[in-house]
Amino acid sequence: xxxxxxxxxxxxxxxxxxxxxxxxxxxxxxxxxxxxxxxxxxxxxxxxxxxxxxxxxxxxxxxxxxxxxxxxxxxxxxxxxxxxxxxxxxxxxxxxxxxxxxxxxxxxxxxxxxxxxxxxxxxxxxxxxxxxxxxxxxxxxxxxxxxxxxxxxxxxxxxxxxxxxxxxxxxxxxxxxxxxxxxx
Amino acid sequence: xxxxxxxxxxxxxxxxxxxxxxxxxxxxxxxxxxxxxxxxxxxxxxxxxxxxxxxxxxxxxxxxxxxxxxxxxxxxxxxxxxxxxxxxxxxxxxxxxxxxxxxxxxxxxxxxxxxxxxxxxxxxxxxxxxxxxxxxxxxxxxxxxxxxxxxxxxxxxxxxxxxxxxxxxxxxxxxxxxxxxxxxxxxxxxxxxxxxxxxxxxxxxxxxxxxxxxxxxxxxxxxxxxxxxxxxxxxxxxxxxxxxxxxxxxxxxxxxxxxxxxxxxxxxxxxxxxxxxxxxxxxxxxxxxxxxxxxxxxxxxxxxxxxxxxxxxxxxxxxxxxxxxxxxxxxxxxxxxxxxxxxxxxxxxxxxxxxxxxxxxxxxxxxxxxxxxxxxxxxxxxxxxxxxxxxxxxxxxxxxxxxxxxxxxxxxxxxxxxxxxxxxxxxxxxxxxxxxxxxxxxxxxxxxxxxxxxxxxxxxxxxxxxxxxxxxxxxxxxxxxxxxxxxxxxxxxxxxxxxxxxxxxxxxxxxxxxxx
Numbered sequence: 001x002x003x004x005x006x007x008x009x010x011x012x013x014x015x016x017x018x019x020x021x022x023x024x025x026x027x028x029x030x031x032x033x034x035x036x037x038x039x040x041x042x043x044x045x046x047x048x049x050x051x052x053x054x055x056x057x058x059x060x061x062x063x064x065x066x067x068x069x070x071x072x073x074x075x076x077x078x079x080x081x082x083x084x085x086x087x088x089x090x091x092x093x094x095x096x097x098x099x100x101x102x103x104x105x106x107x108x109x110x111x112x113x114x115x116x117x118x119x120x121x122x123x124x125x126x127x128x129x130x131x132x133x134x135x136x137x138x139x140x141x142x143x144x145x146x147x148x149x150x151x152x153x154x155x156x157x158x159x160x161x162x163x164x165x166x167x168x169x170x171x172x173x174x175x176x177x178x179x180x181x182x183x184x
Numbered sequence: 185x186x187x188x189x190x191x192x193x194x195x196x197x198x199x200x201x202x203x204x205x206x207x208x209x210x211x212x213x214x215x216x217x218x219x220x221x222x223x224x225x226x227x228x229x230x231x232x233x234x235x236x237x238x239x240x241x242x243x244x245x246x247x248x249x250x251x252x253x254x255x256x257x258x259x260x261x262x263x264x265x266x267x268x269x270x271x272x273x274x275x276x277x278x279x280x281x282x283x284x285x286x287x288x289x290x291x292x293x294x295x296x297x298x299x300x301x302x303x304x305x306x307x308x309x310x311x312x313x314x315x316x317x318x319x320x321x322x323x324x325x326x327x328x329x330x331x332x333x334x335x336x337x338x339x340x341x342x343x344x345x346x347x348x349x350x351x352x353x354x355x356x357x358x359x360x361x362x363x364x365x366x367x368x369x370x371x372x373x374x375x376x377x378x379x380x381x382x383x384x385x386x387x388x389x390x391x392x393x394x395x396x397x398x399x400x401x402x403x404x405x406x407x408x409x410x411x412x413x414x415x416x417x418x419x420x421x422x423x424x425x426x427x428x429x430x431x432x433x434x435x436x437x438x439x440x441x442x443x444x445x446x447x448x449x450x451x452x453x454x455x456x457x458x459x460x461x462x463x464x465x466x467x468x469x470x471x472x473x474x475x476x477x478x479x480x481x482x483x484x485x486x487x488x489x490x491x492x493x494x495x496x497x498x499x500x501x502x503x504x505x506x507x508x509x510x511x512x513x514x515x516x517x518x519x520x521x522x523x524x525x526x527x528x529x530x531x532x533x534x535x536x537x538x539x540x541x542x543x544x545x546x547x548x549x550x551x552x553x554x555x556x557x558x559x560x561x562x563x564x565x566x567x568x569x570x571x572x573x574x575x576x577x578x579x580x581x582x583x584x585x586x587x588x589x590x591x592x593x594x595x596x597x598x599x600x601x602x603x604x605x606x607x608x609x610x611x612x613x614x615x616x617x618x619x620x621x622x623x624x625x626x627x628x629x630x631x632x633x634x635x636x637x638x639x640x641x642x643x644x645x646x647x648x649x650x651x652x653x654x655x656x657x658x659x660x661x662x663x664x665x666x667x668x669x670x671x672x673x674x675x676x677x678x679x680x681x682x683x684x685x686x687x688x689x690x691x692x693x694x695x696x697x698x699x700x
Contacts, residue, residue: 056638
């Protein structure tokens with residue numbers, strides 16, 4: 001089974017099927033709104049009449065057509081979901097478990113913090129990489145250890161730091177020194 | 185014909201030096217390692233290696249990428265067999281039978297069959313690559329704006345309908361990819377579209393950062409959000425390639441090779457379609473149907489041969505038409521452009537020997553997977569023991585470097601981040617990334633072809649439907665879309681009867697059995 005989480009609607013129990021349909025209904029409506037926005041922006045694009053261009057080559061042509069296609073497909077998705085029992089306010093909804101949501105928030109938080117705060121701010125690449133990898137290993141493994149009834153040992157933290165240092169150094173050496181690729 | 189053979193011989197000789205051989209082996213090894221890791225794809229490894237190899241000579245750089253492409257799809261069969269998780273999507277068809285064989289103590293035999301099937305399939309595909317690419321490029325010289333319009337639309341439409349379980353979601357992702365490709369200065373008048381006054385967006389969203397985000401970061405988030413560690417089946421028997429089975433199942437091998445190459449020729453259809461269609465075809469004609477999904481050698485051989493034969497199949501339209509056959513070949517095409525080689529019909533005029541160089545590279549890649557299949561199966565399995573909480577942060581670091589390195593812009597890293605996070609949430613809701621990638625790659629071509637075509641026809645849509653090749657592409661594209669309208673599908677089913685059963689079951693990608 002791939003990790004992409006494909007939804008086979010017909011195989012789900014009724015409660016889950018309605019939750020999927022509700023999610024798809026919201027998605028269909030969102031796509032429709034997005035398509036309307038794209039169409040509106042395309043319509044408002046400059047037609048470059050001052051440059052006397054051929055009217056069939058206006059910049060907003062293909063974006064406008066894509067906006068229309070998106071509206072149609074979004075509407076079709078919403079309609080199909082409605083017919084499958086999806087509703088906006090009633091019925092079962094998908095709920096991510098608390099632990100899973102916290103883990104996801106932590107992972108995204110670490111990634112965003114590294115990219116926005118540590119990357120390209122004058123810090124040497126290897127140092128930012130070391131901080132990120134070490135923090136990620138420690139923070140992601142801590143809940144697993146807590147579930148086992150213990151915290152991370154000093155040795156485990158030292159191993160995390162060593163892995164962080166090694167990754168930062170090896171990536172810097174391979175890209176920058178061996179293959180002459182500029183690092184952020 | 186003889187000049188082609190001479191060009192091929194010269195190309196081979198050009199790679200027979202220690203540097204090229206080492207780079208080829210290194211590329212294949214990295215590809216196999218990435219392929220072994222579930223979730224990480226050939227697209228990601230090619231995108232990352234594109235940045236590492238930017239400063240290398242073009243031939244060596246493309247050699248590394250092609251070897252990593254072949255290695256990644258080959259390496260994915262390991263996890264399919266030992267963990268019942270496909271290393272790449274293309275190996276999903278190998279899961280059922282490979283894992284079943286592994287569970288009854290024949291993991292080594294399964295791996296050996298995968299090696300021999302992969303070697304034979306890739307070799308068959310290489311022969312087709314050499315035979316068909318020059319001819320197809322010559323035909324494509326007659327293509328104009330109208331034909332390229334339909335070809336680009338066909339690629340996105342077909343990808344959206346075949347990849348994943350829901351064509352509506354697939355087409356929405358295709359449309360999104362086409363839209364994202366419109367961001368920035370458009371090609372005819374340098375007018376800024378969807379930039380909202382932001383200079384960074386004037387350059388558009390680059391392909392490599394978008395791919396690294398969609399296939400790299402999204403996978404990192406998936407792996408870390410759901411860190412289930414599965415138990416590895418132990419390999420106790422010999423892992424040597426089983427060429428006796430190749431001769432025993434020669435009909436399956438040839439049929440799967442042909443199917444793999446043909447699916448590869450279709451723009452936008454991934455390697456997994458080659459595997460599934462070959463699997464379904466093998467099951468349809470097999471006398472041992474009951475074994476499929478339960479440890480069928482025939483099934484495993486068909487899946488691996490079809491999957492690997494589609495690699496050269498995807499490279500054929502990439503070189504001849506400038507239309508990538510799959511997401512990995514889209515990155516390969518981007519890498520060729522970075523190194524000054526413009527794929528497409530004019531390539532046979534501007535770089536006439538390049539096709540044979542690619543043939544030589546792909547055949548070298550075939551040899552490398554045989555070498556690693558002989559000598560490094562067990563040591564490479566150590567990779568699977570590395571915890572995801574250690575590996576995935578490192579993979580993310582490589583993603584940031586990969587996104588940054590092409591143009592040295594931090595904006596590309598931010599774009600990778602946004603696309604990666606968006607792709608993660610979309611995938612959880614059943615949206616696939618392959619149509620998005622095709623849309624991103626084919627968007628500029630579709631835009632220019634549409635506008636040029638309308639200028640040439642003075643606004644008339646008639647040439648889009650009356651020129652012979654345009655008409656053929658239009659019919660196929662519209663047919664591929666209408667096939668998902670229930671009433672039309674029922675009418676086609678009645679008309680085609682049992683002859684279409686194999687094709688439809690292959691498109692359904694289950695072959696009567698679930699892979700997991």
